[in-house]
Amino acid sequence: MRDFEHGAEFRFRRNDTVGTADAETDDRFLSECFVDTGDLDALRDCDDPKRVIVGRTGSGKSALIRRLKEVEGNVIEIPPQNLSLSYIANSDIINFFETAGVSLDVFYQLLWRHVITVELLKYKFKIDNEVQKQSFLSNLFGGPKKDRSKEQAIAYLREWGERFWDETEYRVKELTTKVETDLKASVGVGFNGVKLDASGGKKLTEEQKQEVIQRGTKVVNEIQIKALADVIRLLSDDIFNDPQDTYFLTIDDLDDSWVAEPLRYKLIRALIETVRSFRKVKYVKIVISIRLDLLNRVIEATRDAGFQEEKYESLYLKLRWTKQQIEDLLNRRVAKLISQRYTKIRISVDDLFPARVGRTTFVDYLVERTFYRPRDAILFLNACLEQAEGKNRLTAQIVSAAEGEYSRKRLISLQEEWGATFPNLTRYSKLLLHRKSTFKVSSIDRTSVEQLYYTDFAHDLESGDRVFAAATNLVLSGNGTLLDFLRAILPVFYVVGLIGLKPDSTSGTFWSFHSNEVPSPGSLDGNSVVAIHPTFWRTLGVRVAGD
Template structure:
C-alpha cells in the first residue's frame, strides 16, 4: 500500500516510540506530554477529600503521583516495599492471635498512623540524628508545658519514636516488637507450655479461644489510641497549620507483592481508615493509588458486620479519560517524537496515520480498541511504529498487523490484571472464541456450554471458583439453569471489560469502564445482547460481519 505524502522530510526509525506504557519508565515523555484532566488539581487541593486514586491498570495512577511530585514542593514518598511489613507476617505472636480470631485492625491502623506521623515530622523538622530529635522534642515541651494533652503527645513521640532518623522499616519493627511483648504478657503463664504461633492458635479449644480473644482485645484496645489522637490534634493545630505550606505523603505500588497476601488486604484496609483519619489535617494530604480489582478484593476480604462502603466513596478519585483527552495525549507525544529529531513544526497523530480505517477515522478505530486509558492507546501506537521502520507514515496494512499483536498482548495483560480475582479468566474467555461480535445470551446452547465446560474445567471441579461451581452445579447436579450460569460467566466478562451488555432493545450498552453502575442481574434475560470488545476480536477470532 502506498505511503502518504506527509510533507515532512523524515522517516520512522527502529525503536521509535511515543513513550513507555509504565509511568516509572516514561521519563522522556511523561512530564512534557502530561494532560491535565482535572485530577491533578483535585489532588493538589488538600481540603478536597478525594485522595485515594482508583483506576484500572494503565489509567494513569502512577503518572498522576509522579506529576504531583513535580509540581508540589513538599512531597514525601513512602514505598510499601520499604516498610519491612514482612516482619509482621513472620511474627509468631501476631499470627497466634490472628489465627485465634483476635482482630488486630486497631494495631494496623496505629502502625500506619505512627509511620506517617513520624515521616511528616522527620521531613518538616529535618530530623536526621539523635541530637536533632532531642532538640525538636525539647522545643515542643517548652511551648506546650501547660497543655496536658499535648504533653501526652510529646511523651508518645518520645516513647514510640525512639530513632526518628532511622529507616521507616526500623519504626515498624520497633512498634510491632512492643505490641508483641504486651500481647505475650496478656497470655501470661496460663498458656506457658504452648508455642505461640499460627498453628497453636488454630488448635485452641473454643473455651481457650474465647479467653485468648478477650485478652487480646484488651491489649489492642489499650494501644496508645488516646495519645496518638493527641498527636494528631497537635499536628493539625500547631505544626501543619500554615495554609501556604502544603504537605503530601504518596503511597504507590500497593498492588505489588510487598507482604503476604491475606495480611496485605488487612493492611490496605487499615491504611484506608488511616487516610480517612488524616482528613482533620487540613494542610496535609495522604495520597494512595489503588487498582480497581485490588480495592474490590480488599473490601470483599475484610468486610465486617459494621462495614459501610459509602463512607469511603468521598475519598475516591476515580480516573476516567474522554476521547478528546486521549487524542490530546497522543498528539503531544507524536509531536515530541517528531520534533526532537525531525522538525519544529507541530505534527499531530492524524498526519502520520491513515485518514480512515474502513468507515471511521484512525483515531476512532484506535480508541474503540482501548478501555479509554492511556496505556492502551500508547501501546497500540507503539506497535504501529514498530512496523513502520524507514517509512514516513503508517499504512492501514501496518495498523492491521499491529492490531493482531496488540489484541493478543491485551488478552495476556487482562489475565495478569485480574488473575488474583479470576485465576481461570483465560479459560472462561474461550467460550467467546469464533462468535459474532454481538450475540444473544440464548445463542449459547447447552451442548456448546457442556463442551466448553468439560474441555476447560474437568480437572478443576473441586475449585472454589464461582464460575466453576455454578457450572458444575448445573451440569453435574442439575441445579439452576443455563441462563443463570451464563449470567455468572458474563458478569465476569463484563467486570474485566471483555464484553458490554445490552439488557434489552430499549436500553443502551453498558461497559464497565464507562459506567458507574452495572446492569442489574434481574434485567438480564436470555434475549439480552453481549458485545465483545473490539480489543479482543483478533485474538478470539470474533466475526465482524460489518
C-alpha cells in the first residue's frame, strides 16, 4: 500500500535532476525519455502539410526538431544567427526605401528561397569547392533543353551559384548588395541632397515619397522571383524526386534576437510564405518552429489588405500535451535518474513521491501547477529534488517547500516570455495579490485600482501602454469606468495564463493553454468569475478555500 505522506526511500544527492529546461542542454535525458505525442510522425510525413511548429515557451518545439534529426538521415539546420541578416537591418539603402513606404516583402521572400535552395543543393551534392560546383552545374546544363523554364532555372543557378560552398551569410550579403545597387540606381535624378538612409526617408515630402515608392516598387517587381519559382520546379521534377530519399531543412530559434524588430517580423512572415511555396517540392520539407506569442506579433505587424489567416492554418503543428503524456514523460525521466544513480529497479513518479499533497494526488497536484508543458513539469520535479537533498524520502512538506520557489520563478519566466508584448506584466499582476483563488470580477474595487495606479502605473504614462491608459481614464480623466479598465487588463492575464475566465453562469472556465477560444472583453461583466492559476498562488499570496 502506498504511503500517503512519503515516497519510496532513497537518499537524494545535490544536483539530482530529471533534465534541463531547454532541449539544447538536455543531452542526458532527451533522446531516451522522448515521448511521442504523434507530432513527430506528422513532421516526418512529407505529405502532411504541417511544418510550422507552434507552441508556447517550454512546450517541446526544439526537442521535436532535435528528435527529427535523430531519426531522419537527411536533415539540414539553418540557425538564423548564422545568416548575417543584421546586414540588411544596417543597410542604409534598405532602410531608406522601407521608411519611404516601399514594400520589400518580395525581396525578403527571394532571400529565403535563395538561401534554402542553395543549402539543399549544397547538402545533396556535397558542393564544397569549385570543382564540385562546376560538375553539378555542368550535369544540369548538359541535360535536355526542351523546357524553357528549366533552362531559366539553371541559368539562375549559374548566375548566383558562383560561391555555392561559401557560408550562408555570404549569400545573404551577395543578394542584398545586388538589390541595394538596383534600388540606389532607381532614385537617380531628382533626389540630389537626399540622404539615402532611414533619416532621409523620413524627410521626404509626400510627392517625393510617392515617386520613391513608384521607383522602388518597379525594382522589387523585377526581382527574379519568377526564376526562383522555376528553380523550385526544377528541384521538384529533376533533383528531389525520389520518395525513398527525403530531405528536411530546419530553422529553429526564431524567438531569439537574431535581427532587430520590426525587420524580424517581416523576415519571419517572408519565411512562412517561403515554407508554403516549397510544398511544391514533394520530398523536401522545410520545418520551422516559432513561439505562439511571436507568431501572433508577426501576423499583427505584417497584416495587409490581402491577408487571409486561414490560408496558413494547415501549416501549423500546434503542440498540445495531455496529463497522461506529461506523467509518461516524468516517469521516464525519474526511472532514468534512479537507474543511473541508485538501482536497476524501475521507479515511477508515483513510487518516488507521496500519494497525496493535501487532498490531491501528487501527479494531479503537479500538473495543475503547469501550463501542460514539459518544461514546467520538469522544473517542478527538479525543485522538489533540490529540496530533498540529503533526505531519505520525498514528503508532502518537501513538495510544498519546493512549490514556493517554483511559483516565484514561474512568474519571472512569464514576464520574460511575454515581455515583448506586455512589458509591464509584472506590474499588472500586483492587482491579483492576496486575492481568493476564484473571485467575481465585481470584487475588484476602484480603491485597489487607484492604489495600483499611483504606486506602479503613474510614473510611466508616456509608454503608450493600453492598460496604463485605461487606468488613467478611470482614475484621472473620468473618461472610463472600472469595467472598462478590467476589460483591458483581464484579457491580458488570460492570454498569458495567469488566470482562467468563466464569462457567465452557462459557460465553463476557459484557459488559454487549453482553448483557442478567447472570451471577448464585451462578454465580461461583474458576475464573470476569475480563477487564478495554481502555479502563481504562492508567489501572489492567493487565499485558497480550506487553507
